[in-house]
Amino acid sequence: MTTAVAYNFAYLDEQTKRMIRRALLKAVAIPGYQVPFASREMPMPYGWGTGGVQVTASVLGPDDVLKVIDQGADDTTNAISIRKFFQKTAGVETTTRTADATVIQTRHRIPEAPLKDGQILVYQVPIPEPLRFLEPRETETRRMHALEEYGLMHVKLYEDIAQHGHIATTYAYPVKVDDRYVMDPSPTPKFDNPKMHMSPALQLFGAGREKRIYALPPYTQVISLDFEDHPFEPTHFEDVCALCGAGDSYLDEVVTDDQGSRMYVCSDTDHCEQRRAAAASDDGAAA
Amino acid sequence: MYVAVKGGETAIEAAHELLAHERRGNPDVPEISTEQIREQLGLAVDRVLCEGSLYDRDLAALAVKQARGDLIEAIFLLRAYRTTLPRFGYAEPVDTAAMEIRRRISATFKDLPGGQVLGPTFDYTHRLLEPGAGSPGAAAEPRTSTPVNEDAVPHVSSLLGQQGLIEATEAARAAPPVGDLTRDPIAFPADRDVRLQTLARGDEGFLLALGYSTQRGYGRTHPFAGEIRMGEVEVSFVPEEVGFEVPLGAITVTECEMVNQFKGSASAPPQFTRGYGLTFGHAERKAMSMALVDRALRARELGEEIVAPAQDEEFVLSHTDNVQATGFVEHLKLPHYVDFQAELALLRQLRKEWTANRAAAQTEAPDRREAAE
Numbered sequence A: 001m002t003t004a005v006a007y008n009f010a011y012l013d014e015q016t017k018r019m020i021r022r023a024l025l026k027a028v029a030i031p032g033y034q035v036p037f038a039s040r041e042m043p044m045p046y047g048w049g050t051g052g053v054q055v056t057a058s059v060l061g062p063d064d065v066l067k068v069i070d071q072g073a074d075d076t077t078n079a080i081s082i083r084k085f086f087q088k089t090a091g092v093e094t095t096t097r098t099a100d101a102t103v104i105q106t107r108h109r110i111p112e113a114p115l116k117d118g119q120i121l122v123y124q125v126p127i128p129e130p131l132r133f134l135e136p137r138e139t140e141t142r143r144m145h146a147l148e149e150y151g152l153m154h155v156k157l158y159e160d161i162a163q164h165g166h167i168a169t170t171y172a173y174p175v176k177v178d179d180r181y182v183m184d185p186s187p188t189p190k191f192d193n194p195k196m197h198m199s200p201a202l203q204l205f206g207a208g209r210e211k212r213i214y215a216l217p218p219y220t221q222v223i224s225l226d227f228e229d230h231p232f233e234p235t236h237f238e239d240v241c242a243l244c245g246a247g248d249s250y251l252d253e254v255v256t257d258d259q260g261s262r263m264y265v266c267s268d269t270d271h272c273e274q275r276r277a278a279a280a281s282d283d284g285a286a287a
Numbered sequence B: 001m002y003v004a005v006k007g008g009e010t011a012i013e014a015a016h017e018l019l020a021h022e023r024r025g026n027p028d029v030p031e032i033s034t035e036q037i038r039e040q041l042g043l044a045v046d047r048v049l050c051e052g053s054l055y056d057r058d059l060a061a062l063a064v065k066q067a068r069g070d071l072i073e074a075i076f077l078l079r080a081y082r083t084t085l086p087r088f089g090y091a092e093p094v095d096t097a098a099m100e101i102r103r104r105i106s107a108t109f110k111d112l113p114g115g116q117v118l119g120p121t122f123d124y125t126h127r128l129l130e131p132g133a134g135s136p137g138a139a140a141e142p143r144t145s146t147p148v149n150e151d152a153v154p155h156v157s158s159l160l161g162q163q164g165l166i167e168a169t170e171a172a173r174a175a176p177p178v179g180d181l182t183r184d185p186i187a188f189p190a191d192r193d194v195r196l197q198t199l200a201r202g203d204e205g206f207l208l209a210l211g212y213s214t215q216r217g218y219g220r221t222h223p224f225a226g227e228i229r230m231g232e233v234e235v236s237f238v239p240e241e242v243g244f245e246v247p248l249g250a251i252t253v254t255e256c257e258m259v260n261q262f263k264g265s266a267s268a269p270p271q272f273t274r275g276y277g278l279t280f281g282h283a284e285r286k287a288m289s290m291a292l293v294d295r296a297l298r299a300r301e302l303g304e305e306i307v308a309p310a311q312d313e314e315f316v317l318s319h320t321d322n323v324q325a326t327g328f329v330e331h332l333k334l335p336h337y338v339d340f341q342a343e344l345a346l347l348r349q350l351r352k353e354w355t356a357n358r359a360a361a362q363t364e365a366p367d368r369r370e371a372a373e
Helices: A014-029 A050-059 A077-089 A138-146 A151-164 A190-196 A269-286 B009-024 B034-040 B042-051 B057-066 B071-082 B156-162 B192-200 B204-215 B284-297 B313-319 B322-333 B337-364 B366-372
Strands: A065-070 A103-107 A120-124 A175-177 A181-183 A202-207 A212-216 A222-224 A251-255 A262-266 B100-105 B224-237 B246-263 B271-280
Touching (some): A014 A050, A014 A202, A050 A077, A050 A103, A050 A202, A065 A077, A065 A269, A190 A222, A251 B337, B034 B057, B042 B071, B192 B271, B192 B284, B204 B284, B204 B322, B224 B284, B246 B284
Parallel strands (some): A065 A103
Antiparallel strands (some): A175 A181, A251 A262, B100 B224, B224 B246
């Protein structure tokens, strides 16, 4: 082994990409169904986005413009690490602007700006099985999906209401896809769930360690599970972003001193920057 | 204004520079070479190439050095490199009966064809720290005897098998071909070929604990170490365009055959059963643990009641890979503040409601409260 090892475009060899693309096609054909695939060891650890990285590597072309976010932000450590990985191995153009990206790899968030036709959103998924914490056995959960046997999930949500007065799931909130499969949206906050519904973008989900791929083709119905008398409610914030003043974006809480002072800022850094830039140019125009 | 702490690219680079600095340690102490690691920390190298599933002692030594001696990190380095290698095909099955033996012991017979060969072992050493260990004087030329075995040494199990006292091995399967864990995702229930592959690259510590648990009664299998052998076996390959076996070279392997308590039925007389372990390199503890766990996992096939963790195929196979395990455990270091924020918001709401409900309950029935007090 020398240090000057030449890797294939986007790291993975073409055979592996073909295998992953086959899984992706199957996943697109059966929205919300978890397709097993022969996940490879990647040069970053399992649990750090290997599934998303393999999916991105398989769909990326030389003309694509890539954006990578973690917690909504382009400058979080792991987002930087993954972006650098593709800069190095694929040499593609990268961006932080949601609107300019053709492929967006994400962990835990969906960008605030609405996605467009032709964009691909790649999710990093730790545990693809929405029923896993109700039933640890894969043999059982696969059977439950096959039989569309989702009663257990509804019982869990009901028990939440009986115990807490609310459905106590705030992220990785289960959805039903195209009236068939119950799907885990990856641990995005439930705030983001409505963005998945009828999205014009192609949404691909990769779970490397668990060796599963699933997908939402553009304009797929994605409904968050709920009850008639306890309808799904996305998280609301009483505060606004301290930097851009946004009142409709997902906010990170930042502790600013040891006296309990806090401020809230947009978790989507691009969204925040665009808003601040727009406000600045408005001010400029006014002056 | 204070802006949320985000990890900058510069911070990551600086952290990696610091890592390189720490790796080197005190520069007044001579740097260790990969050759030294390969030759003098041979068992660490063996563990890394075994669980890294790549038989290359030099790369394994480099991985140990680069990982600062963190063997799981070294295993991960080797695995990540391994996946980039082109796949030419599958080797022919190695013949461990034809092994050039360096160590071979049986706990079931006092003496047997091929004899007991202790070889290089920690067994029977007194575990006293010896400051001189590894110094030039301590390594005298080893005493050698004429090789006991010019010919192939039969397995203990084959000796038992001649009298039908132990179950026959599964016939080598021509079709369907042997599964490949690295090319197909595991599906449950898994066959023994894929189970053994999983165990062979599984974490030594995890398998040790599981094997130990079967000895303490959690899925007891009454094992005897029928045979443990370590030495060199030849690996050969049939290239399609040539059409005959071509030897590629020799590798060191450790093999363990456990002889376990019998089963019998109305149609078959009682027989011992088998547990099997095989590892790259000299990895005796791992091979023994693997054999114990393999036997425990055969519970379904042998019609035993599945009551213990070591018998539970999904549990064992899903959690034995230390590269997967360490990645997922350590991913908790990644930021989770988006999800945590969602939990915080709900918790605050629940607490607010709880306080309001309690206040309401108190104003409703103040008299009763007073009476009770």
